Amino acid sequence: MKTPVILLVALLALLAGCRSDSKQTQVEGQKKLTAFDDQVQQAMSGMTLDEKIGQMTQAEITGLKDDKDVGDYYLGSLLSGGNGDPKEGNSLKAWTDMYDKYQSLALKTRLGVPILYGVDAVHGHNNVLDAVIFPHNIGLGATRDSDLVRRVSQVTAEEVRATGINWTFAPCVAVPRDERWGRTYEGFGEDPELVKTLGEASVMGFQGADLRGPLSVLACAKHFAADGGTIWGTGALKAPDKPERWPLDRGDVKLSEAELREIHLQGYVTAINAGVGSIMPSYSSWNGVKCSGSKRLLTEILKGELGFEGFLISDYNAIDELPGDYKNDIETSINAGMDMVMVPNNYREFIRLLRELVDEGKVPMSRIDDAVRRILRVKFAMGLMDKGRSHMADRALHKRFGSPEHRQVARDAVRRSLVLLKNDNKALPLSKTFARIHIGGKNADDLGNQCGGWTIDWQGKSGELTTGGTTILKAIQGAVSASTKVTFSKDGSGADGADVGVVVIGETPYAEMMGDREDLSLSIEDLSAIDNMKKAGIPVVVILISGRPMIIEPALLKCDAFIAAWLPGTEGQGVADVLFGDYKPSGKLPHSWPQSVNQIPINVGDAMYTPLFKYGFGLSY
Numbered sequence: 001m002k003t004p005v006i007l008l009v010a011l012l013a014l015l016a017g018c019r020s021d022s023k024q025t026q027v028e029g030q031k032k033l034t035a036f037d038d039q040v041q042q043a044m045s046g047m048t049l050d051e052k053i054g055q056m057t058q059a060e061i062t063g064l065k066d067d068k069d070v071g072d073y074y075l076g077s078l079l080s081g082g083n084g085d086p087k088e089g090n091s092l093k094a095w096t097d098m099y100d101k102y103q104s105l106a107l108k109t110r111l112g113v114p115i116l117y118g119v120d121a122v123h124g125h126n127n128v129l130d131a132v133i134f135p136h137n138i139g140l141g142a143t144r145d146s147d148l149v150r151r152v153s154q155v156t157a158e159e160v161r162a163t164g165i166n167w168t169f170a171p172c173v174a175v176p177r178d179e180r181w182g183r184t185y186e187g188f189g190e191d192p193e194l195v196k197t198l199g200e201a202s203v204m205g206f207q208g209a210d211l212r213g214p215l216s217v218l219a220c221a222k223h224f225a226a227d228g229g230t231i232w233g234t235g236a237l238k239a240p241d242k243p244e245r246w247p248l249d250r251g252d253v254k255l256s257e258a259e260l261r262e263i264h265l266q267g268y269v270t271a272i273n274a275g276v277g278s279i280m281p282s283y284s285s286w287n288g289v290k291c292s293g294s295k296r297l298l299t300e301i302l303k304g305e306l307g308f309e310g311f312l313i314s315d316y317n318a319i320d321e322l323p324g325d326y327k328n329d330i331e332t333s334i335n336a337g338m339d340m341v342m343v344p345n346n347y348r349e350f351i352r353l354l355r356e357l358v359d360e361g362k363v364p365m366s367r368i369d370d371a372v373r374r375i376l377r378v379k380f381a382m383g384l385m386d387k388g389r390s391h392m393a394d395r396a397l398h399k400r401f402g403s404p405e406h407r408q409v410a411r412d413a414v415r416r417s418l419v420l421l422k423n424d425n426k427a428l429p430l431s432k433t434f435a436r437i438h439i440g441g442k443n444a445d446d447l448g449n450q451c452g453g454w455t456i457d458w459q460g461k462s463g464e465l466t467t468g469g470t471t472i473l474k475a476i477q478g479a480v481s482a483s484t485k486v487t488f489s490k491d492g493s494g495a496d497g498a499d500v501g502v503v504v505i506g507e508t509p510y511a512e513m514m515g516d517r518e519d520l521s522l523s524i525e526d527l528s529a530i531d532n533m534k535k536a537g538i539p540v541v542v543i544l545i546s547g548r549p550m551i552i553e554p555a556l557l558k559c560d561a562f563i564a565a566w567l568p569g570t571e572g573q574g575v576a577d578v579l580f581g582d583y584k585p586s587g588k589l590p591h592s593w594p595q596s597v598n599q600i601p602i603n604v605g606d607a608m609y610t611p612l613f614k615y616g617f618g619l620s621y
Contacts (some may be wrong), residue, residue: 002528024218033277033309036380040373041589043385050074051111052372053354056340058118058313060084061102061343062225070105070115073351076375077167077340078102079118080127081316082458082511083374090456091129092163096393099164103391103510114378114391116218118313121168121567122186124410125159126312126455129466130402132159132367132570133451134410137198138547139417139566141188141590142618146201152413153205155406157217161446162401164393166382167218169280173267176548178589178601181248181551182515185452185547185567187228190603191615196301199240207275212383214394214407221271225297226253226264230284235516248282250321250512255322260286277378281338283318293322293329298337309372311339318342327353334363339371358454363617371392388470398429402468407571414574419564419587420619421552427500427539427560429581429621436485437476438536440492442527443545444504447475452547452567453511469570472504474523479576491525492532501533504553506545519597521551530558543575551591553612564589588618 044052056299062084069075072563086098089348099117106115124130136151137559153171171337172186174524175195186355188198199221206219215439230251238244253260268279281298291297292314302308314333322329326346330353333341343350379385395597400406420428430437443449446462447469453460456467470478477486489493495501505526533540542559544552547567556562563585565575592602604615 019217027173032380033377033381036377037343037373038336039380039385039446040376043376044369044372045552047111047338047372049355049358049368052368053273053351055113055372055375056354056368057347057351058340058342059096059347060344061086063347069103069348073347074113075106075115075347076107076113077116077118079342079344081344082083082120082215082454084128087126090127092398095128095165096395101419102393103164107391114379114399116146116167116379116384117165118167118169119160120170120454121156121160122170122172124156124162128159129456130404130468132402132410133455133467133469133570135183135413135417136452136547136567136569138189138590139568140187140413141194141198142419142564142566143413143416144194144588145416145567148413148416150201150205151197151409154208154215155409157206157208158215158397159223159378159401159406160217161215161394164398165217166384166425167220167278168206169220169222169333170206171199171219171221172223172240173199173221173271174223175264175267176228176256176591177263178230178248179520179548179594180232180517180600181228182246182510182517183227183512183587184591185260188569190592191590192263193482194590195267196270198199199231199267200274203271203274203276207277211277211378211381216276216382218378218382220278220280221268221276223282223284223291224268224279224292225282225284226255226286227265227284228253228289229253233312236283246516247327247518248516252285252288253288264602265301268300268302271410272306277381278313279308279310280313280315281318283315283321284484285613290322292318292338293332293336295336303337309374309396310378311371311383313340314342315339316342316344327357327591330354331357331362334367334371339374368528382384407468410569411571411574414568415569415577415583417587418575418578418585419589420561420585420618421564421613422562422591423619423621425539428540428542428579431580432479432484432499432580433481434484436487436498437480437539438498438533439473439486439488439493439504440490440505440533441523441543442490442529443472443500443506444488444490444563445471445511447471447546447570449506449508450572451509451569452507453509455509455514459511459514462508468569471571472575473551475572476502476579480606485542490529492529494534495538498536498538499542500539501536502531502541502543503533503543504543504593505529506550507547510547515547520548520600521597522555527554530555534558541579548592551594551597585618586620588616589613591615593617
């Protein structure tokens with residue numbers, strides 16, 4: 001392996017110390033989840049087996065056979081996946097109405113146990129129109145600013161709670177070690193130390209000092225464990241009848257336990273320190289064993305050694321990928337330690353088969369009780385079980401949804417995230433009083449490309465979005481003096497006579513497996529736009545919009561300045577702030593930058609470490 005291995009004995013001692021610290025450093029004012037066990041036991045004493053299994057079941061709203069099933073099957077949770085919008089659309093009002101409808105159904109059951117409603121609010125409340133969209137985690141990793149990350153999560157939590165929803169499947173504390181992986185941008189960076197710090201800050205921002213707080217949401221650290229460490233070529237099949245694979249997504253992690261702990265478990269230690277209430281096991285495998293069915297990972301290490309007191313939620317249909325038939329998948333995963341199962345469409349069969357497994361003695365009642373105890377601990381900690389408390393959405397929060405104050409936090413996050421990789425002849429900062437600035441590139445005036453995946457749609461989409469926000473082109477136009485002319489051509493042509501050219505290039509949106517990509521070279525379209533700008537004989541600034549480092553040397557040689565802007569989200573003014581020197585670039589690379597495709601994977605600490613730019617590199621003015 002490229003990464004040096006720490007001796008297992010020393011590492012176990014280190015983690016033992018981390019576990020001890022966990023008890024001492026839990027968020028001040030936030031009770032340990034086990035503090036609610038007496039109340040949980042009292043609630044469980046009156047529950048039937050069907051009601052308990054219902055608590056362990058999460059269906060998707062788009063997969064409900066009948067809305068009445070929420071009550072008839074005692075469902076403990078619902079979710080909206082990446083495209084799981086309300087039937088009435090995805091406006092703020094539609095989301096809020098939908099949440100209230102389903103929560104009302106749960107409250108009418110015999111015991112009236114409220115539902116947890118989960119969404120992937122991974123860079124803002126990104127499914128909902130007019131939400132503020134923050135930089136993806138790779139950009140936040142470049143800021144190295146835990147206070148900022150905490151504030152970003154706080155704002156996201158407030159916008160999520162404005163719709164009534166009380167649970168986000170975030171933060172992702174993966175440690176991406178191969179930039180070809182389509183989820184690279186969901187992680188903070190390649191170094192576990194960075195992930196430890198920022199993952200903990202994000203959990204604190206989401207959950208606040210007290211999970212009962214009106215602006216707190218339940219966080220979910222994901223994907224346990226080592227989803228960022230899969231080996232190229234071991235990923236999931238695209239379809240059962242096709243031989244092609246997603247080369248990295250849902251693949252196999254071939255590491256010793258010592259390496260697994262050293263690299264990929266550190267973010268979970270600090271997330272648990274921060275009191276995270278839920279953790280999502282990964283689709284991927286560890287040495288050939290699916291994480292969703294690994295008792296070693298879920299029960300012995302996570303719940304036992306690391307002392308996790310919350311509950312585990314499986315990923316979307318994840319247990320279906322375990323070997324064997326569906327009933328065997330359920331038996332394996334539940335006995336391994338899975339507490340709640342995400343079964344978007346198949347919830348009726350899941351409930352029936354789990355009941356059969358209990359009746360047959362294949363899933364012990366003690367395991368059912370442990371799972372329900374963990375789920376109800378969290379519901380009590382969140383105040384969901386408090387009698388007399390309203391569980392409907394607080395619509396007074398609508399007035400701050402997508403507000404200028406929230407957008408200012410995102411703008412600050414953008415400018416802190418930018419990494420200046422080249423600045424020859426002091427090409428930057430630009431003057432606001434230039435006579436003319438020419439802008440080019442496919443990502444200059446495309447809010448969808450600027451935001452990336454997990455934005456309105458699961459995979460994201462190019463073009464204009466109904467999220468509000470400002471493209472980089474519009475931000476530049478708004479930043480310059482009244483006498484400065486800003487011109488634009490997508491292909492970079494027409495730059496003759498301009499004082500400077502700015503070309504905004506890079507990736508178009510994708511999410512998870514669809515983003516697995518062997519060749520990270522820039523497109524011909526991007527290189528042509530730079531060439532067209534260069535032909536004018538003017539200084540050229542290149543801005544790269546991407547969810548990972550790309551192979552940029554051909555572009556780097558042709559420009560005077562180069563900025564890695566990651567996936568900045570809706571607030572393009574943050575990019576303009578840096579271009580014109582209102583904010584000096586301060587971002588540092590969260591990933592080693594490869595010279596060529598053949599050099600991937602490359603990570604800090606490798607025996608042979610000769611990247612184009614080292615981990616932590618970043619210029620300023």
